[in-house]
Amino acid sequence: xxxxxxxxxxxxxxxxxxxxxxxxxxxxxxxxxxxxxxxxxxxxxxxxxxxxxxxxxxxxxxxxxxxxxxxxxxxxxxxxxxxxxxxxxxx
Numbered sequence: 001x002x003x004x005x006x007x008x009x010x011x012x013x014x015x016x017x018x019x020x021x022x023x024x025x026x027x028x029x030x031x032x033x034x035x036x037x038x039x040x041x042x043x044x045x046x047x048x049x050x051x052x053x054x055x056x057x058x059x060x061x062x063x064x065x066x067x068x069x070x071x072x073x074x075x076x077x078x079x080x081x082x083x084x085x086x087x088x089x090x091x
Contacts, residue, residue: 046070051078061088
């Protein structure tokens with residue numbers, strides 16, 4: 001599908017749904033209940049570009065949930081911050 005057709009169809013669906021003409025989307029909807037998945041949905045949180053200062057990482061570390069951090073290399077605080085993140089059980 002080219003860009004023009006995509007934009008035309010997207011706009012049509014948007015305008016139709018704004019005016020309550022969403023029967024087409026209901027016709028395409030799955031009849032299975034949403035909780036019929038054989039697994040529990042999961043989400044991964046990645047905190048990117050951390051490493052300038054520990055104060056930026058501190059609120060994330062206090063959340064108490066598993067997180068992955070992408071630490072900026074070759075900065076003055078990079079090594080210490082990476083060690084602290086690792087010591088607290090995060091990637």
